[in-house]
Amino acid sequence: MLVDDDPALSELLAMRLESHGFRVTLASSGHAALRQLANTAIDLVLTDLRMDNMDGLALNQKLQASYAGLPVIMMTAHGSIPDAVDAIQQGITAFITKPIDSDELLAAINKALPEQSTSHASEPDNFHGLYHQSASMRQLVQQIKAIAPSQANILIQGESGTGKEVTARAIHRASSHAQGPFIAINCGALPAHLLESELFGHKKGAFTGAIADKQGLIQSADQGTLLLDEIGDMPLDLQVKLLRVLQEKTVRPIGGHQEQTVNVRILSASHKNIAQAVSEGKFREDLYYRLNVVQLSLPSLKERVEDIPLLANLFLSQLSKTPKRLSPDAMTALLSYAWPGNIRQLHNVIEYCVAMTPGSHISEDSVLNALPAQDDRQAFIGLNDAKRQFERDYILKVLALCQNNVPQAAKLAQRNRSDFYKLMKKHDIQ
Structure with missing residues (x-):
């Protein structure tokens, strides 16, 4: 996106960039840029420094707050050392003075953009298993790219079936812990005493049935990543022990007397509103702030309708031993459904269609038979x-x-x- 209040310069720069294969979106002001970014997938912002109402530095602050990790290149005819220092301190990727040298600009853009970002904006993308082509998911992936290399604890919020574990795995693979193990546990799937033993481990004789020492998952995930799925279901007494692990970077097995040092990246996920659980006294506030250093909110499938054909065809290729395709009417039926079960439900529907279709052509009737409630056929209106x-x-x-x-x-x-x-x-x- 090129942001400049000089239309002549904008058109000229856009022509130069398009001749090198880039798709350019123009915005005449900082406010216009923010409005367009809400509905447009952008890989890089090239903005003028001096603009009325909102200058380039103010725009960059807004971008950093809403689109973490989005590269920003600043250009100005009033270049000075203080301007450049301010720009770099605010996370500007590069600072270029006017008149713009084409080679210098192209070098700055190519340095700022990951190789895959130079592809056509409408092409589907895959970031460590996160397949997408919608603007909302592109923005989410930009956030992940920015925060994954850090050591910050991340809370992943989203409806059931939106891909919280897939997102956690993507964060792990893009992090400095990628060579270590990735371990996930569902905190709501086990009784409290078993969850405590699974997480922290135990010593032989610590309780009835503890016939041998057992290493906990926190220790097993040392040098790697531990995902605490459905963290909102963790009992309050275990929350105290987990808080100590986060604060001290040590863990003590049940029945043990010695603390053992661990280096583990903690990711947590929940379909519940954890902030509300804190206000209701069902979740510790101090633990919430430890886990929620960064929060990622996953869009529901009906909020990323553009990804339905991509995901449906992906599941089709994974689940079918022989080539199959969805008819246009079948795809329309998928696009018209509200998907209360999100991506997991879409996967199940495609699996049903594959199983019930002996030939290569999946019909609309097959899809409709797999959908439980026709009242939900309202995700995509005319x-x-x-x-x-x-x-x-x-x-x-x-x-x-x-x-x-x-x-x-x-x-x-x-x-x-x-x-x-x-x-x-x-x-x-x-």
Whole structure:
């Protein structure tokens, strides 16, 4: 994305970059850039320093807050040492003075972009098992690339079936612990006493049935990564012991007397709202802040509809021993469903279709038979319905902004009062 309030320079630079195979999106201001980024997958931002309302440094602060890891190159005709120092301190990838030297600019861009980022923006991507082509997932992957090399503990939040363990594995593979083990445990799948033994290990004779020493998973994950899935289900007394591991980097087995040092990256995941659990006294606040140094929020499948064809065909190739394809109507049925079970449910539906289709052509009926509730066929609505929904939401928003003052709302919406009343009546808004 090229951000500059000089349209002539923007067009010239865009032509230069496009001639070298880059796709360029133009924005005339920092505010325009932020609006476009909400709906556009961008690999790098090239921005002017001096702009009205929001300068390049202010834009960079917004980008770092919302799109961690997104490379930013700053350019200015007013280059100075203080500007360059400020830019580098704020995480700017490169600082280039005008007039722009094409070779210098291309060198800075190629240095800032990972090799795979120079591919066409609409092509699907795979980041350590995270297959995607949607803007929301591209932004998530950018965050992971930025935080994975650090030692920060990460809390992964998302609905059931959104791929929390796959995300954790991607973080592990991109981290400095990649050569170590990756171990996952579901904290809600075991009774409290068994979970404690699994995590911390025990000494022989520590309790009835402890007939030998057992190494805990925290020790087993030494030099690697431990994923605590469904961390919200961990009992409070075990939360105290886990907090000590995080603070002291040591672990003591049940029945043991010596602390053992461990170097393990802790990732945690939950479909529950852990912040709410803290407020309700069901989760320790001090542990929450230890685990939640960085939080990743996974989008639901209906929030990344663009990825459904990619994932469906991926599962098809993995599950079918012979080549099979989804008919256009079958794919439309997949796109029209709301997917309450997210990616896991999509996988199950494709598995059913493969099992029930002897030939190479998966029909719409096969998909519909695999979907449990037709009431959920509303994830992707038609254009006319989308227009009506947007119009109604827009009118409600304008009225709210004007505190239900209709003449003022009509003026803000750039409509005369009678037309605005007609729109309100059309959408049954009182």
